[in-house]
Amino acid sequence: MSDVDTLEAERTARSSDAFPIVVEGLRNAFGDHVIHEDLSLKVRKGEILGVVGGSGTGKSVLMRSIIGLQQPEAGEITVLGHHMDASTDDEGRDLRSRWGVLFQGGALFSTLTVGENVEVPLRQFYPEIDDTLRSEIARFKVRLTGLAEEAAYKYPNELSGGMRKRAGLARALALDPELLFLDEPTAGLDPIGAAAFDRLTRELADSLGLTVFLITHDLDTLHAICDRVAVLADKQVIAVGTIPELLALDHPWIQEYFNGPRGRAALCAKDDISMKDGAPKDRAPVTQGGSAPEEPVLKNTNGSGA
Numbered sequence: 001m002s003d004v005d006t007l008e009a010e011r012t013a014r015s016s017d018a019f020p021i022v023v024e025g026l027r028n029a030f031g032d033h034v035i036h037e038d039l040s041l042k043v044r045k046g047e048i049l050g051v052v053g054g055s056g057t058g059k060s061v062l063m064r065s066i067i068g069l070q071q072p073e074a075g076e077i078t079v080l081g082h083h084m085d086a087s088t089d090d091e092g093r094d095l096r097s098r099w100g101v102l103f104q105g106g107a108l109f110s111t112l113t114v115g116e117n118v119e120v121p122l123r124q125f126y127p128e129i130d131d132t133l134r135s136e137i138a139r140f141k142v143r144l145t146g147l148a149e150e151a152a153y154k155y156p157n158e159l160s161g162g163m164r165k166r167a168g169l170a171r172a173l174a175l176d177p178e179l180l181f182l183d184e185p186t187a188g189l190d191p192i193g194a195a196a197f198d199r200l201t202r203e204l205a206d207s208l209g210l211t212v213f214l215i216t217h218d219l220d221t222l223h224a225i226c227d228r229v230a231v232l233a234d235k236q237v238i239a240v241g242t243i244p245e246l247l248a249l250d251h252p253w254i255q256e257y258f259n260g261p262r263g264r265a266a267l268c269a270k271d272d273i274s275m276k277d278g279a280p281k282d283r284a285p286v287t288q289g290g291s292a293p294e295e296p297v298l299k300n301t302n303g304s305g306a
């Protein structure tokens, strides 16, 4: 390795300590339909980053690009210090074992029990683990998500929607990941179930030290558990910041989203809960790992919204 390569590797390693996910200049298109153009985003270590945007703005395509399920036309994606397009098969496999994904709908195998579903990634990445230990780990992960251990022996269609989400989360946590990707985890849940799932996500993120990329339309989720929110519109991430920072921006989609009737209701609900607990609570800023450079809140003000 040349001196220049070594310096570059050290720079990437330092940056990945602060930002486990870095997307730069991303372009995605399906035929003539351009989804992302010159999109950039940095996810800070240890944060829960909410990702919002109108329907079809490309939130799921962005997530799929980051985890290597979508080949971008241009741009660079670095995950945990590895350039996604330059990773060898072994590096790719190692990376896949360091993140967990909860897809929309849970994506559980209907012919396997919950426990067997959780065992799937364990079998794939650690075939040497014996059957007894593997099943014990799976049952532990099931309990970790707040399900009773008996749920491990049930099939997905025997569970409620909320329980299925937890089962999907248990599978996403099977390999003790550093990164967790959640695609609309509270969609389809009643408000109480959604709030409980939010609390679970926050507790797990804090106790396991996870960095969470969370796609959602749920304003309550954003207020309750997200450290920062990234807004997709006009084929880019137009802004990233805390909700108060975003509220201060004069962008029509952001104002409509956070200051519209539903946005205001979510804010009131959050304030109600905070006051009941004794004092208004805004989440403390996440530690940036030392030398992380400042990022602008608003990246592009020229759009008229999604």
Ligand SMILES: Nc1ncnc2c1ncn2[C@@H]1O[C@H](COP(=O)(O)OP(=O)(O)OP(=O)(O)O)[C@@H](O)[C@H]1O
Pocket (backbone or CB within 6 Å): 030, 035, 053, 054, 055, 056, 057, 058, 059, 060, 061, 062
């Ligand atoms: N495999 C594909 N082939 C063609 N077009 C696709 C494909 N996947 C996604 N798209 C298109 O890309 C656009 C972005 O899709 P994506 O699912 O990322 O949107 P989203 O922001 O997650 O939307 P929603 O909030 O409704 O889930 C949509 O117009 C969708 O139709």
